[in-house]
Amino acid sequence: MRSSRTSPRVRLAALLAGAVTVGALVTAGTTTAHAADTPLRDLAAARGKAMGTAVTGSKLTGTYGDIAGAQFNWLTPGNAMKWESVEPTRGSHNWAEADQIVAFAEAHDQDVRGHTLVWHSQNPGWLANGSWTPAQLSTLMNDHIALEVGRYKGRVAAWDVVNEPFNEDGTYRQTLWYNGLGSGYIAQALTAARAADPAAKLYINDYNVEGVNAKSTALYNLVKSLKEQGVPIDGVGLQAHLILGQVPATLQQNIQRFADLGVDVAITELDIRMNLPADSAKLAQQAADYKAVMNACLAVTRCTGVTVWGFTDSDSWIPSTFPGQGAATPYDDNYAPKPAYRAIVEALGGTSTPPTGACTAVYSVTSQWNTGFTGQVKISCAGAALSGWKAGWTFGAGQKLTSVWNANCTQTGATVSCANASYNGTVPDGGSVTFGFNGSWSGSNPVPSVTLG
Template sequence: MFPLMRRAAVVIAAGVLLSGAALHGGAQASQTSVEESPSAQLATLREAASTSGKFIGTAIADHRLSDATYNGIAAREFSSVTAENAMKWDAIQPQRGTFNWAAPDRLMQFAQANSQQVYGHTLVWHSQMPGWLQNGNFSGTEMNQIMNTHISTVMGRYRGQINRWDVVNEAFNEDGSLRNSKWYQVLGRDYIANAFRAARAADPNAKLFINDYNTDGINAKSNGMYNLVRDLRAQGVPIDGVGFQSHLILDQLPSDYQANLQRFADLGVEVVVTELDIRMRTPSDAAKLQRQSQQFAQVVQACLNVSRCSGVTVWGFSDRDSWVPGTFPGEGAALPYDDNYQPKPAYNGILTAFGGSPGGGDPGPGPGADCTAAYQVANRWNAGSVVEVRVTARQALNGWTATFALPAGESVTSSWNTQLTQSGTTVTARNVAHNATVPAGGTFSFGFQTNSGAVYSAPVVSLNGTACTAGTA
């Protein structure tokens, strides 16, 4: 068994983020002198995320833990780790009553050595079942006993050491009905409530989650999830949180992503982005990577804007280890690091959305680092609106590209001081001759008119692939 690591608290005054270095917890809490600059203090993802009280996590592939480069990034950049496969049923109980603890124990040791939270994944799932379970002919009583024994054994081993557990994973069909899994076939819908009750008994202090994919926007599947969580909580079933996997496609981030997180949070549950990646048709190019950076930043910003959102986990951090190409041929480049463990624009998108400053421990590419953008709807009427955008760049620019998203269905009809194009909801604004050169600390501006007077929140504006901090006009 592993001793419980106590994490140091990070105190945030109301509305004011601490400027000191992020505390990583345990006996290894970092010491930061007052001479250090804010950029140095917030140069990693975990440092930046901690100032807002959120965690930034990654899935860990057990076979990569012998790689020093992989270990270094995972330890430095992330405050939470999730077992990619090591805690799934076929890996941890391959034969009935025989548990394989080697890989999960390695993850626990890694997390404790680096003062990281652990997100347990997953206890009850229709996929990756061992043959004895998938093909067994069990009565309802025996099936329920098998489930309860598995939950109590696995959670019991790590009791008090795992912060959150995906208790039930991917229980829904796309139409919002419950998936016809083996669990459902033998136990009916009660298997979900029974699993959560068993999990609470196994570790009363762990937060218990239900987790699924394609529930990121408001749709039939997320409505099914919403109704289930609402009803089970009303019955006293101990569901503490909902996980949104967020396996997204470039340029297809739902416009109601934040609103969806918020409606679940309004049920009184914690929400977490659990398996974030944003895939694209390969090969990638500069324009795609810029849009991907912006969309990673938008997901992070949505979590920041929902008080009950506790953090964001990316499903692995390097394209080398991504599940995407093997599942979606011709697609990939879905993660913040490339195949060579070098940061992509998406890294800076995440970092700056959390309030960090590129240029410290793990700088990403892109000359647009450290920018502030003011996005203002200057005039609005029933059939249109006029928008003004002002961007201030810390670094000197010789040519620029700014990207942002409009609500679905809203189109640009004209623009000024920019060459502006639109693809789906993504708008790309490029410099014209007279405003291509911008000095360090200088500001450029442009504007456009749209065909809709819809009211919406200001989007994240990215400069040359890096998300800018929101500013005022």
């Protein structure tokens, strides 16, 4: 990681600088990793693998750009190369974000994975809602592939040519392309892509095909058939949008059987989502899951590498698509590396030094009147997490609590002891909870220092 990156603790300290008083720092039971001395991309390259991430072009500045450039050797445009992005109006093209990502990759000595040419989703309205004869549809597909692949000839190393062609039971998905052209559209698209850039690696990409099942077997049979027909096909992409604790036991076996067909395999869109909020147990399970995926790829020579579908939770598609779920990537919303990041490092043979994790408790008076006041304590964690908390302080001028919310508090003399309520005991790394109270005072109302346990 570049030395200019601001640590979570430094950012937190800056945010709290204006508070009335800062409580004692404590080390929590679960800490996350600082970035390894050796970037992920270098660790992966030493193993002959790619370590990639999907990116959003508009965010490739500041800390986001620093991490994307320093840690990964492959980039996938998350949306910038999809048909609706590059040709929103028929005959009118917008290549700005795609060009930006390709230029960024070239400036940072990275390869680009083009995503995606032929798909049932994120097509422009003029295409999706049109009435096309098979001949017209065939021409539209061929022209689109020739234009986009040709534009980036020699600059995009691999393409997800066909995306998500199968249903869960292994039958072909009913799409614009299948309904109009039959299953032959897949061979046609691959052939067109090869003609547009003979050097680019050509993939079929799908989800829920990570383990051996009906859908992955349909993909296997398709690739086998294409190979036998001489259709250009270089690899399969296993998206790997996984759920916490559900890495398929047959992942490595599945990768190997595709490799045995004579094609490469890539993990193309890895994220591992959990029910929110995150806690130390979930983050530990997620780390184990990331390591399992990495190890399965590392065990198969023709597995080219792993791409995460966004490296930071702030750029993840999960929360908007799966309400109540998230925290699916190796970095949190504030770009702090999570245990999953350390698991990737360790799988690649690197080492990382856990930071001294810390949580803080901040007491502040939010309003005050003749004989009363309202106050609050905010508990925040950076590089650490809590699965339960207690906060305490000693009033210095005879103040007394009269009511409390979001905590269970008792006062004995001047000493106040508070503990979490049943619903807010978890404070994840990068997260916070706040509880409040009313109190009485006379003469003065100095703020006390808070201890956190």
